[in-house]
Amino acid sequence: MRPVVSIIVPIFNRPHFLRAAVESVFAQTFGDWELILADDGSGSETVAYMHQLQQQQPRVRLLRLPHRGNVAAVRNAGLREASGEYIAFLDTDDVWVPTKLEAQIASLRAKSDRKWSYTGFRLVDASLTPLPRAPQFSAADGWIIDALLRAETTIAQSSVVVRRDFFDEVGPYDESMRWCSDYELAARFALRGAADCIDQPLVMIRRHTEHCCDDVSACHDVVVALKTIRRYAMGAHTRGILHRRIAMASAFLARSQAVYGFKLSALATVLGSAHYSWRYSQWWLIAAEATARALIPTSAQNVLRRARYALRPRHS
Secondary structure (H helix, E strand, O other): OOOOEEEEEEEEEOOOHHHHHHHHHHHOOOOOOOEEEEEEOOOOOHHHHHHHHHHHOOOEEEHHHHHHOOHHHHHHOOOOHOOOEEEEEOOEEEEOOOHHHHHHHHHHOOOOOOOOEEEEEEEEEEOOEEEOOOOOOOOOOOOHHHHHHHOOOOHHHHHHEEEEHHHHHHHHOOOOOOHHHHHHHHHHHHOOOEEEEEEEEEEEOOOOOOOOOHHHHHHHHHHHHHHHHHOOOOOHHHHHHHHHHHHHHHHHHHHHHHHHHOOHHHHHHHHHHHHOOOOOOHHHHHHHHHHHHHHHHHHHHHHHHHHHHHHOOOOO
């Protein structure tokens, strides 16, 4: 019998996180689901745990894949196996609150015009302790593309539930992006349908030292994702927001490249983005910092940094 929800979990090792994620699925108050473990070539400890789950729980399906290191491809593989009316996503280092699925499915069923949903979240550390001074989630409901592009709201991948027919219409994930395919897909959702936002922290998002994405790669993928979104039809107002966001993302990429020592890449990014970014004053500030970091020797930068520190006013 077809389940209501197919839950797709892309996996590559980290069994200590995976166990808590899976336990949060089994703790859901909504029980009509299947769990698809899409494994990207994990090691023996993770594989043994997944096999044990599959043997003990008939709702668990294991999909073994050769390692590619591309989470978009792993999610797409899991989607091809999914049979549910709705698709939900859960990353291995995140944890759901027990009422998450129940709240989202009930809300989507009550609103025939809404085909996808996301929720608030809470940032936690590796042991699930809430982070102090963490950014607050800002809820946006309905047609949220402008809020998403302005970064006024954030869509955590592990919070999303989508009707399968809507996903087939809009998806799949873009496998050319290594890190930001979820953001680009969320933008496609937001361009094609109104969002149903559950303004409650129903997901715990871990921040820890085992993330495999570095700042330069992340910034590069943000630029690629935004330029991909630019290809879609949208109104002049939204395109204006997008153009500014691309300019700023390019500037942040250049600064990250310079900070990490990729000086020629930083200069190339500044020069390559100037023709569409020059009208934004904030771009000039960040681009100038990136250029200075790329051109001024590190020893001179250290001297200037020490001089600035020495000249700072002291408070008694």
